[in-house]
Amino acid sequence: AQSVTQLGSHVSVSEGALVLLRCNYSSSVPPYLFWYVQYPNQGLQLLLKYTTGATLVKGINGFEAEFKKSETSFHLTKPSAHMSDAAEYFCAVTQNSGNTPLVFGKGTRLSVIA
Amino acid sequence: SAVISQKPSRDICQRGTSLTIQCQVDSQVTMMFWYRQQPGQSLTLIATANQGSEATYESGFVIDKFPISRPNLTFSTLTVSNMSPEDSSIYLCSVAGDSPETQYFGPGTRLLVL
Numbered sequence: 725a726q727s728v729t730q731l732g733s734h735v736s737v738s739e740g741a742l743v744l745l746r747c748n749y750s751s752s753v754p755p756y757l758f759w760y761v762q763y764p765n766q767g768l769q770l771l772l773k774y775t776t777g778a779t780l781v782k783g784i785n786g787f788e789a790e791f792k793k794s795e796t797s798f799h800l801t802k803p804s805a806h807m808s809d810a811a812e813y814f815c816a817v818t819q820n821s822g823n824t825p826l827v828f829g830k831g832t833r834l835s836v837i838a
Numbered sequence: 839s840a841v842i843s844q845k846p847s848r849d850i851c852q853r854g855t856s857l858t859i860q861c862q863v864d865s866q867v868t869m870m871f872w873y874r875q876q877p878g879q880s881l882t883l884i885a886t887a888n889q890g891s892e893a894t895y896e897s898g899f900v901i902d903k904f905p906i907s908r909p910n911l912t913f914s915t916l917t918v919s920n921m922s923p924e925d926s927s928i929y930l931c932s933v934a935g936d937s938p939e940t941q942y943f944g945p946g947t948r949l950l951v952l
Contacts, residue, residue: 768930818941825873829880831879
């Protein structure tokens with residue numbers, strides 16, 4: 725079975741500061757890993773994903789994440805937070821075989837302070 | 839990519855009634871997934887719907903409460919039966935793309951049960 729743990733249900737950063745959202749996963753098979761963002765009253769938007777190959781993945785809006793197999797982590801970072809980054813962020817995992825659904829973490833709410 | 843639409847986008851219902859949510863995809867897909875997102879929570883998989891077979895439900899979800907139809911490769915419905923206020927959630931339809939690294943989400947149906 726697969727699972728995702730997001731450390732910190734709420735993260736608050738100042739505008740211009742580094743954003744770090746933590747995600748650890750558990751998977752008995754090679755995982756595919758995802759970060760989604762959900763703005764208030766909106767649907768899910770894919771930020772980035774790791775499947776195979778380069779472990780540092782760049783996504784939209786200046787976000788990136790690094791897959792670290794030894795640490796079973798897939799933390800999301802952005803060098804400089806913007807007010808528009810305030811949203812709920814979900815880390816998700818699926819396995820790389822067959823049509824399997826995503827397993828989501830509980831989410832982290834990012835607040836950006838002016 | 840796949841474009842997914844859901845109807846209705848939102849609804850307010852009385853307890854004891856039922857609501858059927860429709861999910862339409864602009865291309866043929868094998869697997870469709872239904873998720874629930876309760877207020878302030880993450881996404882939880884309700885069931886997997888494969889065309890031509892009975893839906894597979896996750897622990898805690900039963901067919902009598904959440905009957906699903908999958909009449910063809912582009913359409914599915916989820917019914918929330920005998921609703922109670924605890925069913926107030928966002929219900930999302932998702933499809934797997936050509937490979938497990940690709941999943942697309944509908945905009946969601948926001949349900950409020952009074």
